[in-house]
Amino acid sequence: MHEKLLIGRLIDTGSPVHRLDPRAKLTAMLLYAVMVVCARSWLALLCLMVFSVLMMALTRIPVRTYLKAAKPLRFLMLFILIVQCFAVKGGSVLVAVGSWHLDSAGLEAGAxxxxxxxxxxxxTALLTFTTSPGQLNQGLEGMLKPLEWTGIPAERLSLMTGIALRFIPAILDEAQTILKAQASRGADLRELPWKEKARMLTALLVPVTVGAFRRAEDLTASMESRGYRIGAPRTRYRPLVWGQGESWFVAAFVLMCLVIVWIGFY
Known part of the structure; x- marks a missing residue:
């Protein structure tokens, strides 16, 4: 099951992006989210698309791999497209069925x-494709560290994020094991009708949730037995180092963000 889920998986190609400080990549992802929010025209989206492909090429990971990462959310994207077609009115009428009509403005907004x-x-899959969970955890803690004076528990939040990332494949393995056990008893998910599939998946939530809580309890006991404490002084095997490459990487995203904002205003 988890073979189909690419987000959260490290694909090490030894590219320059893989060697960057995780704090630089986290900063770049935040800037990219701002670009996506500000890109409201076809010109801005075209510029953003070209920029994205160039950055993906630097990772030496095929672009189709990034597209596969978005495949599990295709139904949500279709839902967003349909909602926009119904909600936004204006422009020329493309299709009319009774009192309902599809306008060009709605189709454009949905697309x-x-x-x-x-x-x-x-x-955003670039972040997990090029950064291990440990590095991501360390980078997140480094970015949140200056905010501790405001009461934000940087170490606790980074620990929660790291554990959550590591639990994703474990929970998927647990679900796959249960599905195989049900299939061995004659309940093959692929051969059932849609209603039975939905009922079977609903019944799957209970044992998967119980298994997740059991793993969490085992992890807690393991950490306590090793004397782990939040806030205890620690050293890093590989300390984070911000160099010239990280500065140029973030500067490229800042420049592109300014371009997208400028296109949006003019």
Whole structure:
């Protein structure tokens, strides 16, 4: 099951992006999210698409791999497209069925919203494709560290994020094991009708949830037995180092963000 889920998986190609400080990549992802929000025209989306493909090429990971990362959300994207078609009115009438009609403005708004989501989901996969969970956890803690004076628990939040990322494949393995056990008893998910599939998946939530809580309790006991404490002084095997490459990487995103904002205003 988890073979189909690409988000959260490290694909190490040894590219320059893989060697960057995780704080630089986290900053770049935040800037990219701002670009997606500000891109409201076809010109802005075209510029953002070209920029995204160039950055994806630097990772030496095929672009189709990034598109596969967005595939699990295709139904949500279709839903967003349909909602925009119904909600936005204006322009010329393309299709009319009784009192309902599809306008060109609604279709354009739906297509732009769906494309923005494709870009966001596909490109944010770059963060997990090029950064291990440990590095991501360390980078998040480093970015939140200056905010501790406001009461934000940086170490606790980074620990929660790291554990959540590591639990994703474990929970998927647990679900796959249960599905195989049900299939061995004659309940093959692929051969059931849609109603039975929905009922079977609903019944799957209970054992998967129980298994997740059991793993969480085992992890808690393991950490306590090793004397782990939040806030205890620690050293890093690989300390984070911000160099010239990180500065140029973030500067490229800042420049592109300014371009997208400028296109949006003019």
């Amino acid at each position: 732009i919203a769906a494309l923005r989501m494709v870009l966001l989901v596909s490109f």
